[in-house]
Amino acid sequence: MKRIPGSFSLLGGVIGAVLILLWVGADGYKQTLVTTTATYALIALGMYVPYLMAGSLSMAYGAYAGIGGYAVGLISSKSGLPLVVAWIVGPIVAAAVAVLLGLATRRLSGFFLAAVTLLFGMAFTAWLVDAEGISGGSAGLGSLRKLNLFGWQPDHYDVVVGSTVVVCVIAFLLDRLRMSPWGVIVRTMRDAPRAVEAAGVRVPVMNLVSLAVGAAIAAVGGGLFTYSAGSVTPDTFTLNLVFLAIFMPLIGGSATPWGAVLGAVIAVELTLNFPAVETSGTLILALGVLVILLVAPQGVIGYASRLTKLVGGRRG
Amino acid sequence: MAETLLVGSGLTKRYGGVTALQDVSFSLTAGEVLGLVGPNGAGKTTLVDLISGAQPATEGSLTLRGQRLAGPASRRAKAGLARTFQYPQLALELTVAENLLLGRVARRHGTVWQMIAGAFRGALRPYDKADTLAVAAIAEELGLDRLDRPAGDLSLGEQRLVEVGRALGQDPLVLLLDEPFAGSDAAGVTGISEVVRTVQRRGHAVILVDHNVDLVAGLVDRIMLLDRGQSVFDGSPRECLDSPQMQQVYFGVTETPDDAIEEVDRVGS
Amino acid sequence: MGQLQLWLSALEMGCFFGLLALAYYLVLVGAGFFNFAIGPYAMVGGLCTSYLVLYEEMNVWAAAAVAITAAAALAVVTELVVVRPVQRRSGGGELPALVAVAAVLFAIQQLAGYLFGYTTLPGQNVLTFEPVSVGDTVVQPSTLVLLAFTVVAFAGLAVWIRSTRTGRLLRAVGDSTHAARLLGLPVNRVRLIAFVLSGLLAGITGLLFAPKAGVSSLSGLSWALSGFLAMVVGGTGSVWAPLFGGLLLGAVEVFVPYYFGGQSHVYGLLIVALLFFALKPSGLFVRRVRA
Structure with a gap:
């Protein structure tokens, strides 16, 4: 048994992050790629909990990221509060909206849930454009203050x-959360909600x-x-x-x-930093996802860990 | 006289015009094992569902230690009920240990605040030594080994054992076992019988459902015979086997446990 | 805009949504599956035609034939390469199929963007004749063609389902694939036919609707949502149900922005979806039956 659960994956993640930072250096474009990757990764990590643990696919995440933005x-523009407060208020408001x-x-579940949450995401974008007094309309909000x-x-x-x-911190904590009693309950809801209910946890509330x-x-x-981008508009967080x-995560x-984080790195690399196929990086990604779904449902980390188990098993 | 634990009175379930269960009453004292017996379709699982709260009763009421027992299954579980399912409800991708753990940790996540706090606690401290030991003890009692296997790799009989172990982890006042022997081998039957005895020793009660009277007769203190949604007999196993109702209910019934196993396999596949 | 013009516009939108919903209906009844890729099939039908006509200077009819074939071919690929293997592997689980269809939707969208460009192209008219005047309202040829096709498609499918062997098998196969297989019914063939028909239907629908507001590679997603909503609102009780759902949704799409302005039709659709799903909590859409 490992002493600190999840530390092995964390080590891998940190090494990856350090390598990426070394590769980036002082290159401004590459720095933007890193913050974009981090954003993608955090959105994918957010979806990880309900989608891959509890098994319900909500697609309103553009709206939740938008609320944070x-x-x-x-x-920054309408209050005198320190900017860091935004990272407390934003997540709380997003969580409240998600609960509502x-x-x-x-x-609803499955296709119905996906459809309604997609519509919600679209309606949220539409509202951002309409509510000019609050959101600055389609021009959005810019010229942000600096963090202090x-x-x-x-x-x-x-x-x-x-x-x-x-x-890295959030992926590490989520990894531990997945293994914890809470994670066991939520992951059981995916396949055996009746068992969770019968054991004493109200499934809809836990959801x-x-x-x-x-x-x-x-x-x-x-x-x-x-x-990091310095502004936010209704189109910042798209359905794409x-x-x-x-x-x-696939x-x-x-x-x-950590699979979601690795996936985010690959996705950004393919869609934004693949000059040879500039316009078709996303297409390659989409087709790649289909191939993965069909032949390799465990994804990259699934195969890597199977390989290490195989090697470790031989050694032991 | 032992304490009365669970009392059901006038339990009735109707689906549209079909009556699945008609005016069934019973009472269960501490340390008692009640066998719920009857042919397929007699209403055994419906009764278990009504008691556990998986389905609402059309009429009738329940009390546990004198307190009214009602509402969703989770509330009844918190009051002290635990159950297994006719078709095992396990998270097949999770390990055996994780499935067993669920029963023990669920009650720590009974309220909204506990759920929220549980998320933070889980991220900061995912494992608890006492939990790991408790799970190991339950597995030992049931004769389950290799707890890091995914539950999906287990045979049907082993899956039932895990379910029983999960329910035992809830430390219930009343344990409802819905056909726990279907698909079990000799070791499985021993393990489950062991659990029944353990619960009994703790002074708690068990309701054991099966359609095979011979299998449960040796384990239970009392048998309630259900037929077409009605309770037709309630008494000791010996009296039950000799009763005219027994002859009546099972006369011409060709079903054997093997059929049931096949049926389970078919539905499960 | 006169009242008549508004109603006409709602009717046109309604027919469009209804046709998409009918394509959903075919796959749902035949394969027990919500094929969100219907929207992208329709988009391909419209966008491919416009591209071929505008950039390759092809004849409209030839371009339309190519585009519709492409839409049907995509439907076949969806069934054979994606849906069938994923459903077989995941058993009854809904989530893998949902993720797979999201991937298909996304892939078709990207493929169309790569092949035909990311800009919005004007739709092409297959038939050109003088606009018809009704009072002070002018009815465009494209509208008339869409309305006529709606009638033909619904009537044709109603007859097909009622009076051909394959049509009757469709429901049997969708209701209980397992039982149908045991009975020796040609499950795979019936499913494939359902997919092909829905692909053809969606392709033609997209092509006929494109003249109204143009078509881009991103149109597929919102069309997929509208068609899905129309089908759910209408229900699966009869072949004509999708048309009712479509017409209701078409009215929302046209009248809500007329009275409330801006982008309010998106709110309208969301409210219709939430209201409908809330008022019909376990009606049409809980199809899973536990043993």
């Missing part, structure tokens, strides 16, 4: 490093809690992206992004939250 924009939407859709953490003002590179740290946790994580990602976030491997 607009929290940063609004706190979850209550409205509590009887107890006198320390992080520069752009600090933000890049900080975002990878946040991703809402898992949705809230997921939305809060996605909102952290949305805030991060908005801060939500689709990509569904596929990321690419990386759905057995652990």
